[in-house]
Amino acid sequence: MSTSFRPHRSGDLHFLKRLNRSAILELIRRSPGLTRADIATHAQLTKATVGTGVQSLLKQGWLREGELQKSSGGRPGRALHLDEQHFAILGAEVGVHGLRLVACTLSGQVLASHHERLSPSSPEMTAELLANLLQTLTQSPALEGYCLLGIGVALPGPVAPKDAVLRMAPNLGWKDVRFLDLLRHHLPQQDGAWLMDNEAKSAAFGEFYFRTGQVPDSLVYVSAGTGIGSGMIEGNQPLLSRGFQGLAGEIGHTVLQPGGLYCHCGNRGCAETLVSGWSIRAALGISEEEGLIEALQPRMHEESVQLTLRRAGEALGILLLNLHHTQNPSELVLGGSLVQLGAPLLDPALSYFAAHQNRLLGTTQQTPLRVIEDSTFVAARGAAAQVLASVIHGPSDLI
Amino acid sequence: MSTSFRPHRSGDLHFLKRLNRSAILELIRRSPGLTRADIATHAQLTKATVGTGVQSLLKQGWLREGELQKSSGGRPGRALHLDEQHFAILGAEVGVHGLRLVACTLSGQVLASHHERLSPSSPEMTAELLANLLQTLTQSPALEGYCLLGIGVALPGPVAPKDAVLRMAPNLGWKDVRFLDLLRHHLPQQDGAWLMDNEAKSAAFGEFYFRTGQVPDSLVYVSAGTGIGSGMIEGNQPLLSRGFQGLAGEIGHTVLQPGGLYCHCGNRGCAETLVSGWSIRAALGISEEEGLIEALQPRMHEESVQLTLRRAGEALGILLLNLHHTQNPSELVLGGSLVQLGAPLLDPALSYFAAHQNRLLGTTQQTPLRVIEDSTFVAARGAAAQVLASVIHGPSDLI
DNA sequence: GCCACTTAGTAAATAGATAAAACTAAGAGG
DNA sequence: CCTCTTAGTTTTATCTATTTACTAAGTGGC
Numbered sequence: 001m002s003t004s005f006r007p008h009r010s011g012d013l014h015f016l017k018r019l020n021r022s023a024i025l026e027l028i029r030r031s032p033g034l035t036r037a038d039i040a041t042h043a044q045l046t047k048a049t050v051g052t053g054v055q056s057l058l059k060q061g062w063l064r065e066g067e068l069q070k071s072s073g074g075r076p077g078r079a080l081h082l083d084e085q086h087f088a089i090l091g092a093e094v095g096v097h098g099l100r101l102v103a104c105t106l107s108g109q110v111l112a113s114h115h116e117r118l119s120p121s122s123p124e125m126t127a128e129l130l131a132n133l134l135q136t137l138t139q140s141p142a143l144e145g146y147c148l149l150g151i152g153v154a155l156p157g158p159v160a161p162k163d164a165v166l167r168m169a170p171n172l173g174w175k176d177v178r179f180l181d182l183l184r185h186h187l188p189q190q191d192g193a194w195l196m197d198n199e200a201k202s203a204a205f206g207e208f209y210f211r212t213g214q215v216p217d218s219l220v221y222v223s224a225g226t227g228i229g230s231g232m233i234e235g236n237q238p239l240l241s242r243g244f245q246g247l248a249g250e251i252g253h254t255v256l257q258p259g260g261l262y263c264h265c266g267n268r269g270c271a272e273t274l275v276s277g278w279s280i281r282a283a284l285g286i287s288e289e290e291g292l293i294e295a296l297q298p299r300m301h302e303e304s305v306q307l308t309l310r311r312a313g314e315a316l317g318i319l320l321l322n323l324h325h326t327q328n329p330s331e332l333v334l335g336g337s338l339v340q341l342g343a344p345l346l347d348p349a350l351s352y353f354a355a356h357q358n359r360l361l362g363t364t365q366q367t368p369l370r371v372i373e374d375s376t377f378v379a380a381r382g383a384a385a386q387v388l389a390s391v392i393h394g395p396s397d398l399i
Numbered sequence: 400m401s402t403s404f405r406p407h408r409s410g411d412l413h414f415l416k417r418l419n420r421s422a423i424l425e426l427i428r429r430s431p432g433l434t435r436a437d438i439a440t441h442a443q444l445t446k447a448t449v450g451t452g453v454q455s456l457l458k459q460g461w462l463r464e465g466e467l468q469k470s471s472g473g474r475p476g477r478a479l480h481l482d483e484q485h486f487a488i489l490g491a492e493v494g495v496h497g498l499r500l501v502a503c504t505l506s507g508q509v510l511a512s513h514h515e516r517l518s519p520s521s522p523e524m525t526a527e528l529l530a531n532l533l534q535t536l537t538q539s540p541a542l543e544g545y546c547l548l549g550i551g552v553a554l555p556g557p558v559a560p561k562d563a564v565l566r567m568a569p570n571l572g573w574k575d576v577r578f579l580d581l582l583r584h585h586l587p588q589q590d591g592a593w594l595m596d597n598e599a600k601s602a603a604f605g606e607f608y609f610r611t612g613q614v615p616d617s618l619v620y621v622s623a624g625t626g627i628g629s630g631m632i633e634g635n636q637p638l639l640s641r642g643f644q645g646l647a648g649e650i651g652h653t654v655l656q657p658g659g660l661y662c663h664c665g666n667r668g669c670a671e672t673l674v675s676g677w678s679i680r681a682a683l684g685i686s687e688e689e690g691l692i693e694a695l696q697p698r699m700h701e702e703s704v705q706l707t708l709r710r711a712g713e714a715l716g717i718l719l720l721n722l723h724h725t726q727n728p729s730e731l732v733l734g735g736s737l738v739q740l741g742a743p744l745l746d747p748a749l750s751y752f753a754a755h756q757n758r759l760l761g762t763t764q765q766t767p768l769r770v771i772e773d774s775t776f777v778a779a780r781g782a783a784a785q786v787l788a789s790v791i792h793g794p795s796d797l798i
Numbered sequence: 799g800c801c802a803c804t805t806a807g808t809a810a811a812t813a814g815a816t817a818a819a820a821c822t823a824a825g826a827g828g
Numbered sequence: 829c830c831t832c833t834t835a836g837t838t839t840t841a842t843c844t845a846t847t848t849a850c851t852a853a854g855t856g857g858c
Contacts, residue, residue: 007422007425007426007429007441007442007635008421008422008425008426008442008635009418009422010418010419010422010423010442010443010444011415011418011419011845012415012444012814012815012844012845012846013415013813013814013815013816013844013845013846014814014815014845015415016410016411016412016414016415016815016816016844017814017815017816019408019409019410020409020410020815020816022407023406023407023408023409024409026406026407027406027407030406035835035836036835036836037834037835037836042406043406043407043409044409045409045411045816045817046816046817046818047835047836047837048816048817048818048836048837048838048839049815049816049817050836051836051837051838052815052816052837068824068825069835071824071825071826071833071834071835072825072826072833072834073825073826073827073832073833073834074824074825074826074832074833074834074835075822075823075824075825075833075834075835075836076824076825076834076835077834077835077836078835078836158759158760161616167760168759168760168761175761217560217643218640218642218643230725234640235640236406236407241617241633241634242727243617243726243727243728244616244617244727244728244729244766245727245760245762245764246727247723247724247727247759247760248725248726248727249725250724250725250727250759251724251725253724253759254720254721254724254725255655255717255720255721256654256655256657257657258655258656258713258714258717265758265759266758267720267755267758267759314657315657318654318657321653321654321666322653322654322721323725324646325646325649325650325652325653326629326647326648326649326650326653326722326725326726327642327647327725328641328642328643328644328645328646328647328649329642329643330643356666359664359665359666360557360567360646360649360652360664360666361557361566361567361644361646362567362574363644365644367643410816411815411816411817411843412815412816412817412842412843412844412845413816413843413844415815415816415843415844415845416843416844416845419844419845434806434807435806435807436805436806436807444845445845445846445847446806446807446808447807447808447809447845447846447847448844448845448846449807450806450807450808450809451808451844451845467853467854468806470804470805470806470853470854470855471804471805471854471855472803472804472805472854472855472856473803473804473805473806473853473854473855474804474805474806474807474852474853474854475805475806475853475854476805476806476807477806477807
């Protein structure tokens, strides 16, 4: 159960100042080119408050002034943009088949990236390798002159909400790993904000946070790879929920087929027994050593492959529908390596979801579902987004 | 899809004052008897700020001073409590088989209640009847001298998140009903805060908000009645998510049995086809007119009844497990009329959940699950709790 | 009983934030 | 060139929390 004594938010004048500065920064982040006057309108602050806030954000290197706007019968305003040349954030994903690293700007633009294929190894060795790769990345010429805000790490398993422990990673064979501590041991000089989260949650956050213009009210990211995970973001909140034990979003272990096949977790009929990298491998006799996509490419015409993928796709469709009826996000995003299997898997999933989602309400309004073809760096970039948000909204002295 | 332009929170000095006042009030609400000094410690405010805040809350009728605390070598502090004699809140639930009304104090203590059995009728007639019953309730002697903060209404169906529309209530035969507007038409003189929500969400909120002492980090309430719904509250937030179309928590329509029985929503294999008041009636040939519990009581020994309830219970267990793997609350609460069916339904559910919940993490930590035997007024009281929270944290001038 | 010590709570002065009002800047349009 | 409009800054005012000093009210040692 739990239940620390967590009072409601209170604050002093400094807190208020920070709140308003971050609101200004978020507005410009979402809508580059806003003027001070626009911000005053949208944030419900006075011109004076916005003026001083913007001034300090300019000085601190968060913003830069842009061109004059077109006038419509008055003094033209000056556009404000994020300063893309001052701060950068590091993000990394520890995946079952390799490490992915990115460095990106405040807007999420990738300055440098690296993808290192490797087989699962111990937490310690993985942390050491990742530390070295991060060290190399920070020295890349693209990062010259940037000030690093921190490091975010996405991991393939549930992460406990408070104490930064990876509870387990079945496909890596890890259990109760304090990965950040291991990493920090090899990167002692790197300061700033450090955090880690489940990869689907990092990905969800990044897909939400780095979007500009129209932003959905809520978004669920479904990560379909060796396992199936999900993350939800809602209400423009800078943090996203991990659940009590870090199990929030573990939709791969929701039961879809009572009495069905045994899952590696010991339960029967988990969604992952129907749709996941490992269950497809098991069904089609593909070893861990082979790449799933590469192994299946030449066998796509086989009937057993088509049938397996169709069944997996239907299960994925059910998962999407169940998310619709539990979280009901205003947008769904589907990523992960299984997406590369293409139509044989995705068509049944998408058509099941499209056909069933409106039955209950009897409407025709479809929840938009976006499929990310290449999600290689999505989780790593999302982890960087989480770091950025924690700096902007947390107790940092950089803002 | 959606996506209004929703900026991050900003605020002025008045907002800050309100924020601190509500933090103080929430602390005392959760831990009656705290002194000003305790509050200063917990809320991280100075003694002076707490002092002036408490003073104004005393004057406005939110708080009252209590006894002196025991001294431990210094001036004893004075205990602060909610003023239980000044404000009251009305809550109502429109159920399939009747109306439930409560009036409660700031701590959730029920001052007066009423349960009116009736069969489904039109929204207009129901609203008129409820208005009359509320009117009567407000004139009950127990409410003498109380100042009413507002009215909350819980409804048996998805409520759209923004525009206060009951999207549908399958078991009432309603669709797109602006119930508050109908109700207000018959209660024009009643002012204060008005709101409505889905009954499971109201119940979830009330079970969380009116608890004192140790409070769970998150809580999911599962309402098992004619249909199955759920609501989740998390992170001490004063509001709870309805999802984009109001479908969040509609776990009764998650698919548990692909290709299973047809549900009234038109899909197949929804959880409600396995466990719900209507599916149990259908399976055992019990008409809408009879009370389900009353009809089953004498038939409990029949094998078909036992089998039906066992199967329903297993499905309920799967639902609980799936919630565990999607939301992962730190506490589960099970309520609704089906609870009255007792062990034949509950035992399979609870034992399934207990046996399967720890498989993934391999721990022995059990998520506490509380079964509410009599949840008659839980949703109505929860709706009142929502009103109270909206007054405390909203833009009211009462605080 | 006296006195040092401790903690609770209040009062007055101070600091720091946003707001309000006045002002300057800069363009459109007649 | 003048008026009107909008953007942004400066100055002043207001408001809130903090700081500091103080009063209140206990404990415990002597």
